[in-house]
Amino acid sequence: ELKVEQNPLFLSMQEGKNYTIYCNYSTTSDRLYWYRQDPGKSLESLFVLLSNGAVKQEGRLMASLDTKARLSTLHITAAVHDLSATYFCAVDINNNDMRFGAGTRLTVKP
Amino acid sequence: EAGVTQFPSHSVIEKGQTVTLRCDPISGHDNLYWYRRVMGKEIKFLLHFVKESKQDESGMPNNRFLAERTGGTYSTLKVQPAELEDSGVYFCASSQGYGGLSGNTIYFGEGSWLTVV
Incomplete structure (x- = not known):
């Protein structure tokens, strides 16, 4: 059975600091997604990573994909309070049939 | 352009009752x-429609859950009879295409929060 594991599940960090969220998965896939969810809101698509070595950046967030290691990372640079949310990675296994990680709840403190 | 909309946003029902959740995808999303x-x-994934056809319903937990998408537009998810363990958030999402390397963005609705008491 496919497993998608995120760590950490909870992350509290100070503004201005850097940190990385990890997403490991257990089956072959060439598409990986990162989503952000604010409380009570829908999942907002952040990144779609399509190939080995893909790296995408948007603002203070940068995502990468290593399909050989079955690992994706979401790196946060100089965190700000507005980044506080829950972040999910999801692995596409079959035509947009996605399996989600448990989510990482990020809290950025002033 | 309207996003994926879901109704109701919140519902509280008693065990044994029936609830129907509705999802309107983004216009043009098959x-x-x-x-x-x-x-x-x-x-967790429940199922995937392509137009009105069920492409994959492997995630449906049991026969108390019935999803339909008549006409290939909006979809409904009916839970009958509801059980306590059905409580949670039900998300609907839509995308224009699927498969391949196009990396179609999948857009989510805000979810329907279901509480079974």
Whole structure:
């Protein structure tokens, strides 16, 4: 059975600091997604990573994909309070049939 | 342009009752998905429509759940009879295409929060 594991599940960090969220998965896939969810809101698509070595950046967030290691990372640079949310990675296994990680709840403190 | 909309946003029903959740995908999106997150666990796939056809319903937990997408537009997810463990958030999502390397963005609705008491 496919497993998608995120760590950490909870992350509290100070503004201005850097940190990385990890997403490991257990089956072959060439598409990986990162989503952000604010409380009570829908999942907002952040990144779609399509190939080995893909790296995408948007603002203070940068995502990468290593399909050989079955690992994706979401790196946060100089965190700000507005980044506080829950972040999910999801692995596409079959035509947009996605399996989600448990989510990482990020809290950025002033 | 309107996003994926879901109705109702919140519902509280008694065990044994029936609830029907509705999802209106983004106009023109052939692909429609249902996911749910129960008891604070991970988001899990329920099923995938391509137009009006069920492409994959491997995630449907049991026969108390029935999803339809008549005419290939909006979709409904009916839970009958509801059980306590069905409480959670039911997300609908849609995308224009599927498969390949196009990396179609999948857009999510805000979810329908279901509480069974």
